[in-house]
Amino acid sequence: MKKETLAHFVDYPNLVLFGFLLFFVCFLGVLIWVNLKSRRHIYQNLQMLPLESDELRGSHER
Amino acid sequence: MEEKSKTNNVSVKEFYDDKIVRYFLYATTGWGIVAFTLGIWIALQLAYWKFNFNMEWLTFGRLRPLHTNAAIFAFAGNAIFAGIYHSTQRLCKTRMYSDTLSKIHFWGWQAIIVGAAITLPLGFSQSKEYAELEWPLDIAIALIWVLFALNFFMTLKNRREKHMYVAIWFYIATIITVAVLHIFNSIEIPVGYLQSYPVYAGIQDALVQWWYGHNAVAFFLTTPFLGLMYYYIPKAANRPVYSYRLSIIHFWALIFIYIWAGPHHLLNTALPDWAQTLGMVFSVMLWAPSWGGMINGILTLRGAWHLLRTDPVIKFLVTAVTFYGMATFEGPLLSIKSVSSLGHYTDWIIAHVHGGALGWNGFLTFGMIYYLIPRLFGTKLYSDKLANMHFWIGLTGILTYYISMWAAGITQGLMWMAIDETGNLVYPDFVETVTRIVPLYWVRAFGGFLFILGAFIMLYNLYKTMTAEGAKAKDTPVSKPLQPREKGPEYETSHRKLEGLAFTFSVLSFMAIAVGSVIEIMPILSMKSYVDPQKIVAPYTPLELAGRDIYIREGCYTCHSQMIRKLPFDVLRFGKASTVEESMYDRPFQWGSKRTGPDLSRVGGKYPNLWHYRHMNNPRDVISQSIMPNYMWLLTGKTDFYGLRRKLSVMKKLGVPYEDNVVAEADRFAEAEAEVIANDLRQQGVKDKHLEQREIVALIAYLQALGQKEKKPTPVKEEVAK
Numbered sequence: 001m002k003k004e005t006l007a008h009f010v011d012y013p014n015l016v017l018f019g020f021l022l023f024f025v026c027f028l029g030v031l032i033w034v035n036l037k038s039r040r041h042i043y044q045n046l047q048m049l050p051l052e053s054d055e056l057r058g059s060h061e062r
Numbered sequence: 063m064e065e066k067s068k069t070n071n072v073s074v075k076e077f078y079d080d081k082i083v084r085y086f087l088y089a090t091t092g093w094g095i096v097a098f099t100l101g102i103w104i105a106l107q108l109a110y111w112k113f114n115f116n117m118e119w120l121t122f123g124r125l126r127p128l129h130t131n132a133a134i135f136a137f138a139g140n141a142i143f144a145g146i147y148h149s150t151q152r153l154c155k156t157r158m159y160s161d162t163l164s165k166i167h168f169w170g171w172q173a174i175i176v177g178a179a180i181t182l183p184l185g186f187s188q189s190k191e192y193a194e195l196e197w198p199l200d201i202a203i204a205l206i207w208v209l210f211a212l213n214f215f216m217t218l219k220n221r222r223e224k225h226m227y228v229a230i231w232f233y234i235a236t237i238i239t240v241a242v243l244h245i246f247n248s249i250e251i252p253v254g255y256l257q258s259y260p261v262y263a264g265i266q267d268a269l270v271q272w273w274y275g276h277n278a279v280a281f282f283l284t285t286p287f288l289g290l291m292y293y294y295i296p297k298a299a300n301r302p303v304y305s306y307r308l309s310i311i312h313f314w315a316l317i318f319i320y321i322w323a324g325p326h327h328l329l330n331t332a333l334p335d336w337a338q339t340l341g342m343v344f345s346v347m348l349w350a351p352s353w354g355g356m357i358n359g360i361l362t363l364r365g366a367w368h369l370l371r372t373d374p375v376i377k378f379l380v381t382a383v384t385f386y387g388m389a390t391f392e393g394p395l396l397s398i399k400s401v402s403s404l405g406h407y408t409d410w411i412i413a414h415v416h417g418g419a420l421g422w423n424g425f426l427t428f429g430m431i432y433y434l435i436p437r438l439f440g441t442k443l444y445s446d447k448l449a450n451m452h453f454w455i456g457l458t459g460i461l462t463y464y465i466s467m468w469a470a471g472i473t474q475g476l477m478w479m480a481i482d483e484t485g486n487l488v489y490p491d492f493v494e495t496v497t498r499i500v501p502l503y504w505v506r507a508f509g510g511f512l513f514i515l516g517a518f519i520m521l522y523n524l525y526k527t528m529t530a531e532g533a534k535a536k537d538t539p540v541s542k543p544l545q546p547r548e549k550g551p552e553y554e555t556s557h558r559k560l561e562g563l564a565f566t567f568s569v570l571s572f573m574a575i576a577v578g579s580v581i582e583i584m585p586i587l588s589m590k591s592y593v594d595p596q597k598i599v600a601p602y603t604p605l606e607l608a609g610r611d612i613y614i615r616e617g618c619y620t621c622h623s624q625m626i627r628k629l630p631f632d633v634l635r636f637g638k639a640s641t642v643e644e645s646m647y648d649r650p651f652q653w654g655s656k657r658t659g660p661d662l663s664r665v666g667g668k669y670p671n672l673w674h675y676r677h678m679n680n681p682r683d684v685i686s687q688s689i690m691p692n693y694m695w696l697l698t699g700k701t702d703f704y705g706l707r708r709k710l711s712v713m714k715k716l717g718v719p720y721e722d723n724v725v726a727e728a729d730r731f732a733e734a735e736a737e738v739i740a741n742d743l744r745q746q747g748v749k750d751k752h753l754e755q756r757e758i759v760a761l762i763a764y765l766q767a768l769g770q771k772e773k774k775p776t777p778v779k780e781e782v783a784k
Binding site: 034046047 | 149152153223225227229292293296297300301302303306307310311314315541561581584
């Protein structure tokens with residue numbers, strides 16, 4: 001049934017396996033990309049973004 | 063109280079537009095009270111049918127859509143906009159692109175809500191859950207949403223902080239996906255000023271609707287609130303999000319997987335098996351990203367757990383995330399076919415929905431309001447004690463609601479499933495399974511009462527905060543971006559670039575949601591692949607179509623399904639499992655999602671016309687324990703015969719095989735059909751000179767046709783043919 005359904009788009013016998021591998025490789029790629037050690041410092045910096053607004057610095061009085 | 067945000071020599075652009083945030087917050091609290099009150103009201107209607115007050119505008123079928131629309135689009139919607147306008151300006155370190163667009167967005171959205179509050183009780187409904195509003199309001203929603211999107215994306219373009227923080231990603235996904243969902247689910251052809259038929263029919267309509275319906279939960283009640291979580295928990299706890307890495311995985315995995323999960327609302331139905339399996343598998347996969355997000359939110363409090371004891375804002379926010387975790391555990395669980403066979407159509411689903419709506423959306427909104435109002439008025443919260451009281455009363459209310467509906471749902475589900483050793487149903491009378499859980503409906507209403515009591519305490523607390531001495535509504539000066547991130551090659555990574563490019567990021571987000579949507583929906587759009595030519599049914603006769611419109615107007619789908627699942631206990635109770643062909647001309651489909659009353663797929667021919675006449679006048683005349691409202695106005699209301707030519711003409715254009723003469727003389731055909739039923743009723747003692755014209759006759763024609771379309775010609779058609 002999966003094959004019949006996917007055949008609606010492309011009639012290729014190994015499309016189910018190909019689709020699975022494509023998604024899985026993409027997922028692994030993102031995992032590796034995100035977890036590169038060299039990025040730790042950048043992430044630490046970026047996660048401070050919401051804490052940098054003026055409310056915390058007490059300057060919303062004007 | 064308002065202080066103008068333009069002072070001597072200071073440009074308005076140097077201040078955030080907090081006025082619009084305050085407006086959306088006022089709307090959130092106001093509409094919240096309306097939505098909660100409607101919720102209690104309809105809960106009481108199920109506990110005691112007389113709360114329907116014998117008035118057509120106030121029946122459960124008409125108020126339930128109003129409740130869900132008010133809760134989702136009025137309460138949660140305004141909360142989302144308040145949070146997005148507040149946090150986006152601060153994260154982009156710039157004022158919103160256009161104050162005018164912000165104002166149009168605010169007033170336009172409120173006008174749509176008022177439009178819904180007027181049209182839904184009047185019965186103008188498409189009967190598609192969370193998409194009930196008729197075509198003029200659909201167009202208005204699309205326009206206002208596009209203006210909101212324009213304002214938001216132009217603000218991103220003008221931002222002074224290059225990097226887009228994770229909250230912004232969730233807002234982008236929300237804005238794009240809601241637009242896609244709304245537009246595709248609302249493709250309909252008007253047949254009147256406030257009536258339309260969808261272009262999709264049967265399984266198509268079911269799949270597209272639940273692709274929309276599930277993703278309305280995903281992209282209106284989840285992703286924007288996750289964005290708010292990623293902003294307000296770090297702000298309230300004054301510490302960064304637990305893991306930025308996890309937030310990246312959370313975001314991309316969630317938006318990619320969520321869009322596929324819609325078919326889990328249609329398990330064991332006539333929907334093709336591949337679509338059901340796909341929906342189930344992707345729903346189970348959702349466990350991982352959902353819990354990743356929950357863990358990320360809760361662990362943001364690492365090292366500051368004491369705030370849970372001392373800070374009411376943190377209490378609300380963290381409890382909200384905990385409910386998110388519970389709801390996103392329960393959702394995939396209910397998406398497993400075997401669990402769905404027990405839970406679907408029961409109050410277990412209602413429990414699940416309210417765990418999410420009251421616990422996750424409600425408490426996160428309350429936490430955000432308690433955080434924002436004192437800051438927007440430059441003061442402190444009037445009373446932490448009252449906020450804590452709100453928290454505990456509200457939490458008790460949610461748990462009372464949740465547990466009572468769990469118990470009701472599982473009890474009723476087990477009663478439906480019970481088959482004795484002789485192969486017969488243990489509880490063959492449907493009404494017996496309803497009356498068993500009515501006490502729990504009272505408990506549920508009490509839980510709702512506690513929740514709204516908490517909300518009133520919040521209102522008082524906010525009022526005292528805003529009117530306290532020294533409290534003034536004021537705009538905040540725009541912050542300057544920090545310099546280190548603006549320069550330095552170490553930040554110019556691919557990751558950095560992606561999250562600094564709003565357009566590219568938006569396109570990728572669109573692609574992530576488009577993949578699942580296309581793969582799932584495209585094959586179903588060619589319905590002929592799934593229809594057996596030998597089983598094609600006859601279309602509704604003109605009078606049946608008129609009756610169907612009345613059925614839709616009254617919101618019968620809120621309590622009655624028209625889908626007998628491929629499950630032994632469903633088949634034993636209601637008859638042969640429903641097929642694709644039986645609903646192939648149904649625009650909109652009426653499969654339903656809840657059975658407070660029995661399934662009606664095969665009710666045609668089960669009872670005489672007089673039974674239906676008496677049942678609609680007063681259900682207790684024929685089923686003494688029924689909790690259904692009276693529909694006596696159907697006995698006096700007149701059927702719209704003249705609109706039928708137009709309606710059949712639209713149906714024919716959409717592919718329903720009506721003969722030209724049937725379309726051209728639809729009203730005459732309908733009147734002839736009505737005469738047959740009216741004569742039958744008269745013979746049994748009904749006295750009404752104009753019986754043929756009554757809405758009850760059209761409705762009876764429709765009900766008698768349900769499940770009978772394979773056995774053609776129907777008795778009515780034979781008479782008309784003569």
